[in-house]
Amino acid sequence: xxxxxxxxxxxxxxxxxxxxxxxxxxxxxxxxxxxxxxxxxxxxxxxxxxxxxxxxxxxxxxxxxxxxxxxxxxxxxxxxxxxxxxxxxxxxxxxxxxxxxxxxxxxxxxxxxxxxxxxxxxxxxxxxxxxxxxxxxxxxxxxxxxxxxxxxxxxxxxxxxxxxxxxxxxxxxxxxxxxxxxxxxxxxxxxxxxxxxxxxxxxxxxxxxxxxxxxxxxxxxxxxxxxxxxxxxxxxxxxxxxxxxxxxxxxxxxxxxxxxxxxxxxxxxxxxxxxxxxxxxxxxxxxxxxxxxxxxxxxxxxxxxxxxxxxxxxxxxxxxxxxxxxxxxxxxxxxxxxxxxxxxxxxxxxxxxxxxxxxxxxxxxxxxxxxxxxxxxxxxxxxxxxxxxxxxxxxxxxxxxxxxxxxxxxxxxxxxxxxxxxxxxxxxxxxxxxxxxxxxxxxxxxxxxxxxxxxxxxxxxxxxxxxxxxxxxxxxxxxxxxxxxxxxxxxxxxxxxxxxxxxxxxxxxxxxxxxxxxxxxxxxxxxxxxxxxxxxxxxxxxxxxxxxxxxxxxxxxxxxxxxxxxxxxxxxxxxxxxxxxxxxxxxxxxxxxxxxxxxxxxxxxxxxxxxxxxxxxxxxxx
Amino acid sequence: xxxxxxxxxxxxxxxxxxxxxxxxxxxxxxxxxxxxxxxxxxxxxxxxxxxxxxxxxxxxxxxxxxxxxxxxxxxxxxxxxxxxxxxxxxxxxxxxxxxxxxxxxxxxxxxxxxxxxxxxxxxxxxxxxxxxxxxxxxxxxxxxxxxxxxxxxxxxxxxxxxxxxxxxxxxxxxxxxxxxxxxxxxxxxxxxxxxxx
Numbered sequence: 069x070x071x072x073x074x075x076x077x078x079x080x081x082x083x084x085x086x087x088x089x090x091x092x093x094x095x096x097x098x099x100x101x102x103x104x105x106x107x108x109x110x111x112x113x114x115x116x117x118x119x120x121x122x123x124x125x126x127x128x129x130x131x132x133x134x135x136x137x138x139x140x141x142x143x144x145x146x147x148x149x150x151x152x153x154x155x156x157x158x159x160x161x162x163x164x165x166x167x168x169x170x171x172x173x174x175x176x177x178x179x180x181x182x183x184x185x186x187x188x189x190x191x192x193x194x195x196x197x198x199x200x201x202x203x204x205x206x207x208x209x210x211x212x213x214x215x216x217x218x219x220x221x222x223x224x225x226x227x228x229x230x231x232x233x234x235x236x237x238x239x240x241x242x243x244x245x246x247x248x249x250x251x252x253x254x255x256x257x258x259x260x261x262x263x264x265x266x267x268x269x270x271x272x273x274x275x276x277x278x279x280x281x282x283x284x285x286x287x288x289x290x291x292x293x294x295x296x297x298x299x300x301x302x303x304x305x306x307x308x309x310x311x312x313x314x315x316x317x318x319x320x321x322x323x324x325x326x327x328x329x330x331x332x333x334x335x336x337x338x339x340x341x342x343x344x345x346x347x348x349x350x351x352x353x354x355x356x357x358x359x360x361x362x363x364x365x366x367x368x369x370x371x372x373x374x375x376x377x378x379x380x381x382x383x384x385x386x387x388x389x390x391x392x393x394x395x396x397x398x399x400x401x402x403x404x405x406x407x408x409x410x411x412x413x414x415x416x417x418x419x420x421x422x423x424x425x426x427x428x429x430x431x432x433x434x435x436x437x438x439x440x441x442x443x444x445x446x447x448x449x450x451x452x453x454x455x456x457x458x459x460x461x462x463x464x465x466x467x468x469x470x471x472x473x474x475x476x477x478x479x480x481x482x483x484x485x486x487x488x489x490x491x492x493x494x495x496x497x498x499x500x501x502x503x504x505x506x507x508x509x510x511x512x513x514x515x516x517x518x519x520x521x522x523x524x525x526x527x528x529x530x531x532x533x534x535x536x537x538x539x540x541x542x543x544x545x546x547x548x549x550x551x552x553x554x555x556x557x558x559x560x561x562x563x564x565x566x567x568x569x570x571x572x573x574x575x576x577x578x579x580x581x582x583x584x585x586x587x588x589x590x591x592x593x594x595x596x597x598x599x600x601x602x603x604x605x606x607x608x609x610x611x612x613x614x615x616x617x618x619x620x621x622x623x624x625x626x627x628x629x630x631x632x633x634x635x636x637x638x639x640x641x642x643x644x645x646x647x648x649x650x651x652x653x654x655x656x657x658x659x660x661x662x663x664x665x666x667x668x669x670x671x672x673x674x675x676x677x678x679x680x681x682x683x684x685x686x687x688x689x690x
Numbered sequence: 691x692x693x694x695x696x697x698x699x700x701x702x703x704x705x706x707x708x709x710x711x712x713x714x715x716x717x718x719x720x721x722x723x724x725x726x727x728x729x730x731x732x733x734x735x736x737x738x739x740x741x742x743x744x745x746x747x748x749x750x751x752x753x754x755x756x757x758x759x760x761x762x763x764x765x766x767x768x769x770x771x772x773x774x775x776x777x778x779x780x781x782x783x784x785x786x787x788x789x790x791x792x793x794x795x796x797x798x799x800x801x802x803x804x805x806x807x808x809x810x811x812x813x814x815x816x817x818x819x820x821x822x823x824x825x826x827x828x829x830x831x832x833x834x835x836x837x838x839x840x841x842x843x844x845x846x847x848x849x850x851x852x853x854x855x856x857x858x859x860x861x862x863x864x865x866x867x868x869x870x871x872x873x874x875x876x877x878x879x880x881x882x883x884x885x886x887x
Contacts, residue, residue: 200713200714200717201713201714201717269721269724273717273720273724274717276720277713277716277717277720278713281713281716282713307720307723307724307727308723308724310724311724311725311727311728312727312730314728315728315732316731319826322822322826327816328815328816328817328819329816329817329818329819329822330735330739330819330822345744346745346818347819348738348742351735351739354735355735358731
């Protein structure tokens with residue numbers, strides 16, 4: 069490559085540094101309207117939440133694996149949440165699983181994943197200067213931050229955080245008499261979620277507007293990288309489903325604090341009847357799962373989009389079935405709204421309705437399988453470069469298969485009667501939703517770290533991190549299937565009270581140890597992340613030799629992303645190893661007219677048109 | 691190869707408009723979609739709950755009908771203001787905007803009286819969900835309407851400062867769209883409540 073370009077770039081970087089000096093610390097790092105900084109804010113906040121959520125799982129894995137352990141040494145941290153005997157208080161255990169679920173689903177995998185990468189990548193990959201509204205984008209982060217502060221402080225109040233499960237079903241969550249966590253902790257949970265919904269709607273509206281309105285010249289929808297397609301559809305799902313959660317939460321707030329009876333009826337506490345009459349707790353379940361199921365895809369789709377990009381780049385092959393990928397994502401988007409009642413097969417749902425929802429649920433296997441096969445065929449016979457991001461993406465595909473298969477079991481209403489609310493469900497969604505999305509997040513961080521911070525992450529540490537996490541995840545969640553098939557219910561505090569389950573004591577101990585090791589492996593990642601941010605190797609212009617637009621910006625892009633004019637797009641983003649081409653990649657900004665040696669037949673036509681347009685443009689100028 | 695990219699980048703035009711709609715207007719439509727989803731959730735919850743029985747039946751107070759007429763007429767004055775702004779007819783614009791604002795406030799006051807009327811016929815917020823739903827639906831609509839009124843007042847003040855004219859219509863168009871939407875939403879809710887009470 070030419071030195072002229074480098075000089076040019078370094079000059080531009082210098083120019084931007086000069087520009088940045090004019091910004092104060094507050095407007096650059098705190099109340100920033102730059103989509104790149106907002107993306108990083110979401111990432112770091114998401115990582116902090118990830119640490120909190122994972123530490124909670126360590127605590128309840130101690131209880132499940134080592135029920136006799138004396139945790140007196142944790143008293144400085146947990147204080148009154150330990151019983152006299154030095155064990156975790158049963159109600160605190162429930163609060164732990166509730167908060168673990170809430171934090172991981174909403175704060176890490178929704179805000180941390182889609183918040184980070186939608187913000188960071190959408191303008192960079194579609195060739196826009198920034199989001200449609202930088203101000204709304206800033207509000208989105210700060211509503212999320214406010215929500216985080218409220219949720220975090222609910223952990224430290226005397227009655228403890230919400231404890232009715234992350235789905236907060238009434239009447240358990242509606243009545244403070246039911247459990248300590250349904251008092252102030254639950255109120256704070258609801259307030260935090262309201263701000264969270266506002267944040268996600270502000271973000272989502274921005275993402276959709278940006279993708280539709282601000283694409284650069286030539287960036288048609290069929291030239292969008294699949295990452296952008298996935299973020300776009302994620303935002304659409306969020307826009308349609310979060311308002312419904314808002315309605316559900318609003319009615320729950322009214323029931324809790326104003327005495328209405330939307331969800332409450334015929335309840336006796338201590339022999340005394342409550343005044344609430346005429347409510348229906350099933351109503352809440354319908355409203356909640358109308359968000360709750362699409363939420364699964366809000367978590368899943370960005371991870372799948374990131375994987376498409378990483379796998380295609382590092383297999384040095386075009387993604388197999390680009391249009392089929394878009395089609396299957398559209399299919400998943402539509403289907404995600406018509407399957408919610410499969411979470412309610414045992415709620416007294418009409419069995420006929422159950423079969424309808426079962427049918428619709430099983431149809432989701434079709435687009436999901438299309439995606440899996442496309443990933444595998446993209447990898448097939450590729451010149452695979454095993455970067456940590458590639459490994460995490462391949463791991464993701466593995467979880468998509470192993471966790472997706474158990475989804476077919478659970479989608480059957482008859483089998484669900486046995487498996488409902490057992491550890492089988494826990495194993496299923498931790499593989500396919502939890503681990504898969506975390507792997508997508510990690511793949512994204514490893515892949516785009518050079519763009520975000522201008523430095524490379526350490527590869528060797530990345531490999532160690534991957535193998536420990538990958539093996540660890542299977543060691544944790546595979547045994548859980550057996551425990552679930554044996555019928556052990558989730559969310560139970562203790563196994564030892566039931567003879568039927570005492571044979572699983574060893575297995576649980578094994579799962580817990582695997583969990584501790586896997587968590588320890590994440591420390592490697594944390595070290596690698598923060599160390600590389602300051603001390604990592606300087607990143608080259610295009611470290612993965614990728615086609616997409618973000619690698620045509622300066623190494624550390626300033627405001628407006630491209631110092632000169634916006635890049636123009638001439639081709640789709642997956643021209644890897646194109647026959648006849650000199651290099652094994654052709655960036656989207658290279659015109660077809662300059663690559664006659666590798667053009668396909670229909671591209672020759674487009675190249676001619678390009679030349680005509682260029683001459684016409686040149687004539688106009690002189 | 692990198693060099694050729696830069697040469698290419700130098701002589702390209704700024705990005706073409708991919709959609710003729712202004713991004714902020716488009717964002718407003720998306721916001722409207724999210725409001726629609728929220729009321730869709732509430733009205734379907736209403737139907738689901740009603741189907742389960744134990745449902746208080748009462749007549750909707752007539753004041754709701756009067757309020758509906760007031761709100762629809764505010765939509766008409768809003769549209770008159772919009773057309774006036776497009777034709778730079780500032781006098782009509784100001785008068786129509788003032789009328790819109792007054793009618794909007796009259797609607798909100800009317801809704802408040804309607805709640806009083808409901809209490810008189812012993813339909814309470816706390817009690818049978820049939821009543822609670824009515825309060826929640828009309829209350830949430832009123833909340834969104836207040837945001838619309840704030841928007842109208844902003845446009846009213848800019849109209850008096852001559853900041854709304856045929857060359858500066860984006861905000862006026864957004865205000866008109868939002869207000870028509872909120873009115874249409876209420877007409878839907880009113881008919882829905884009329885048919886399903």
